[in-house]
Amino acid sequence: xxxxxxxxxxxxxxxxxxxxxxxxxxxxxxxxxxxxxxxxxxxxxxxxxxxxxxxxxxxxxxxxxxxxxxxxxxxxxxxxxxxxxxxxxxxxxxxxxxxxxxxxxxxxxxxxxxxxxxxxxxxxxxxxxxxxxxxxxxxxxxxxxxxxxxxxxxxxxxxxxxxxxxxxxxxxxxxxxxxxxxxxxxxxxxxxxxxxxxxxxxxxxxxxxxxxxxxx
Amino acid sequence: xxxxxxxxxxxxxxxxxxxxxxxxxxxxxxxxxxxxxxxxxxxxxxxxxxxxxxxxxxxxxxxxxxxxxxxxxxxxxxxxxxxxxxxxxxxxxxxxxxxxxxxxxxxxxxxxxxxxxxxxxxxxxxxxxxxxxxxxxxxxxxxxxxxxxxxxxxxxxxxxxxxxxxxxxxxxxxxxxxxxxxxxxxxxxxxxxxxxxxxxxxxxxxxxxxxxxxxx
DNA sequence: GTCTATACTTGGATAGAC
DNA sequence: GTCTATCCAAGTATAGAC
Numbered sequence: 022x023x024x025x026x027x028x029x030x031x032x033x034x035x036x037x038x039x040x041x042x043x044x045x046x047x048x049x050x051x052x053x054x055x056x057x058x059x060x061x062x063x064x065x066x067x068x069x070x071x072x073x074x075x076x077x078x079x080x081x082x083x084x085x086x087x088x089x090x091x092x093x094x095x096x097x098x099x100x101x102x103x104x105x106x107x108x109x110x111x112x113x114x115x116x117x118x119x120x121x122x123x124x125x126x127x128x129x130x131x132x133x134x135x136x137x138x139x140x141x142x143x144x145x146x147x148x149x150x151x152x153x154x155x156x157x158x159x160x161x162x163x164x165x166x167x168x169x170x171x172x173x174x175x176x177x178x179x180x181x182x183x184x185x186x187x188x189x190x191x192x193x194x195x196x197x198x199x200x201x202x203x204x205x206x207x208x209x210x211x212x213x214x215x216x217x218x219x220x221x222x223x224x225x226x227x228x229x230x231x232x233x234x235x236x237x
Numbered sequence: 238x239x240x241x242x243x244x245x246x247x248x249x250x251x252x253x254x255x256x257x258x259x260x261x262x263x264x265x266x267x268x269x270x271x272x273x274x275x276x277x278x279x280x281x282x283x284x285x286x287x288x289x290x291x292x293x294x295x296x297x298x299x300x301x302x303x304x305x306x307x308x309x310x311x312x313x314x315x316x317x318x319x320x321x322x323x324x325x326x327x328x329x330x331x332x333x334x335x336x337x338x339x340x341x342x343x344x345x346x347x348x349x350x351x352x353x354x355x356x357x358x359x360x361x362x363x364x365x366x367x368x369x370x371x372x373x374x375x376x377x378x379x380x381x382x383x384x385x386x387x388x389x390x391x392x393x394x395x396x397x398x399x400x401x402x403x404x405x406x407x408x409x410x411x412x413x414x415x416x417x418x419x420x421x422x423x424x425x426x427x428x429x430x431x432x433x434x435x436x437x438x439x440x441x442x443x444x445x446x447x448x449x450x451x452x453x
Numbered sequence: 454g455t456c457t458a459t460a461c462t463t464g465g466a467t468a469g470a471c
Numbered sequence: 472g473t474c475t476a477t478c479c480a481a482g483t484a485t486a487g488a489c
Contacts, residue, residue, distance in 0.1 A: 040473085056360025058274065061464060072475060077466055133359065139414050140356025143349065144272030153419040179438075184431055187424045188408065191415050195407030198355050198414075203369040208403045215400055222395075256455085277482060288457055293484055295455095 041079050043069050048090035053130035057141040060087060088151050091138050095155055098131045099162065106166055113220040115170050120213035123193070127206070132197045139194065156190070163189045257295050259285050264306035269346035273357040276303060304367050307354050311371055314347045315378065322382055329436040331386050336429040339409070343422070348413045355410065372406070379405045 047069025051060045054068075062083055066073040080086040105122055109115040126132040139156070142149045164186035171177040196209050263285025267276045270284075278299055282289040296302040321338055325331040342348040355372070358365045380402035387393040412425050 056357075058357065058360030062466085063464070073464090074466080074475065075473085078474070081466095083465070136356070137359055139418060140352070140359070141272075141274065143353055143356070143414070143417050144274030149418050149420070156415070156418065179435060180431070184424075184427050187415070188412075188428055191411030192404065192408050193411070194414060195409070195411030196404075198359070198410060199372070199403070199407050201359055202355060202365050202372065204365070208400075211400050212404055215396070219395060278484085279482075289482095290457060290459095290484075291455085297484095299483075 040071070040075060043071065044076060044079055044086065045090050045093050047071075048086050049094050049134060052087065052090060052134045052137050057087075057137040060137075084145065084148055087138060088148065088155070091134055091152070091155055094131050094134050095158070098126070099158060101125070102162065112170055112224040113217065115166070116213070116216045116220040120217065123196075123209070123213065127197070127200065132193065133201065136194055136197045136201075140198070160186050160190050256287070256291060259287065260292060260295055260302065261306050261309050263287070264302050265310050265350060268303065268306060268350045268353050273303075273353040276353075300361065300364055303354060304364065304371070307350055307368065307371050310347050310350050311374070314342070315374060317341070318378065328386055328440040329433065331382070332429070332432045332436040336433065339412075339425070339429065343413070343416065348409065349417065352410055352413045352417075356414070376402050376406050 044065070047065050048060065051065045051068045055064055060083070062073040062076050065076065065086070076083065076086055080089060102122060105118045106115070109118040123132075135156075138148070138152050142152050160183075164182045167182040167185050167189070168177075171180075171182065196212070200206055200209055260281070263281050264276065267281045267284045271280055276299070278289040278292050281292065281299075281302070292299065292302055296305060318338060321334050322331070325334040339348075351372070354364070354368050358368050376399075380398045383398040383401050383405070384393075387396075387398065412428070416422055416425055
């Protein structure tokens with residue numbers, strides 16, 4: 022159900038559910054449930070119900086599979102993000118959307134996959150550059166969203182969108198990790214709550230920012 | 238409680254450089270250089286020049302050693318932090334101190350140890366609560382610092398120090414991970430640069446905040 | 454009481470079977 | 472062309488030597 026439905030580009034027949042996709046799905050699932058350290062070939066294979074060695078045949082190594090898994094979940098998630106964020110025009114709406122997205126992500130575990138691999142790249146520096154490539158679209162996305170929200174506002178000069186975008190990505194990442202630490206979401210929820218209280222105030226102070234729903 | 242006294246409370250004589258301390262130091266060093274995944278008993282032992290099994294004799298398990306290592310580096314670091322931050326009274330000074338501290342930490346690798354273990358706790362949930370205990374002092378420290386900086390300011394009502402503290406810790410953590418990803422500090426440096434540009438402005442807008450050294 | 458040799462388990466990866 | 476049985480390295484932890 023969650024499949025991109027493209028033709029199998031690697032060995033495999035082009036019908037039904039290519040093994041390759043099954044492996045990627047199993048890897049995502051395993052990363053969510055067991056983390057990076059628990060995402061061994063054997064565990065992934067157990068999750069997906071196939072033989073461990075299939076991973077090496079199709080991907081060459083665990084790292085390559087995990088990177089592919091991140092790429093897959095990342096692009097799937099990007100679609101949802103875009104859809105939700107495009108709806109939001111005012112700053113309050115944007116904050117609302119961000120909170121909703123974050124909650125969804127936390128529950129579905131998509132951010133976790135990203136956080137796991139970013140954290141893991143400390144131990145495996147050779148993965149760094151490739152993960153970096155997969156993070157970049159997120160920074161770009163954040164920057165574009167911020168640019169739209171601050172368009173015409175004097176704040177854009179004080180807080181350049183690209184720097185803000187970097188900070189937002191870092192903040193999301195840090196929150197994800199801290200949240201999983203004690204399985205307590207209250208800290209993050211409080212932050213979003215605060216942000217949604219503050220957003221209208223800030224919005225009122227920024228005459229240049231788009232305020233679609235404002236009956237002027 | 239992890240450890241407190243200088244006297245070896247576990248087996249060991251109380252003279253010179255107890256094995257226990259050598260092991261902790263080796264663990265810290267290994268976490269910095271090889272990350273969590275690379276911090277195996279064998280690797281730590283190789284770093285410290287002792288037999289791997291000593292770890293199990295003195296600490297019982299790798300996890301327990303790693304937690305002890307985090308506790309040690311954390312309390313060492315907390316001292317430096319307090320010393321530097323107590324100097325700062327104005328907001329600009331505080332930002333300056335934060336940037337300096339962050340740079341030191343990045344170079345010495347202390348934050349990395351924290352980030353490694355926090356990330357690792359995703360894979361080993363049983364470590365979560367204990368790491369959480371070790372993170373708490375940092376949130377408290379951040380909160381107290383923020384409280385002092387915002388004392389008497391109306392901003393404190395809009396941005397409660399405890400929520401801000403949580404966000405700051407998350408941001409530091411996220412920045413640390415992103416920085417190590419591509420070994421590029423420019424993003425973070427830009428942020429601190431921006432913060433130090435903004436701090437005086439913000440400070441001027443907040444009449445309640447303490448502004449000790451303002452001779453102009 | 455302190456430390457080492459060694460057992461046992463799990464993991465990544467390949468050589469060869471269908 | 473697709474998948475499985477199997478090998479070897481690395482990991483944790485204990486049973487026993489100094």
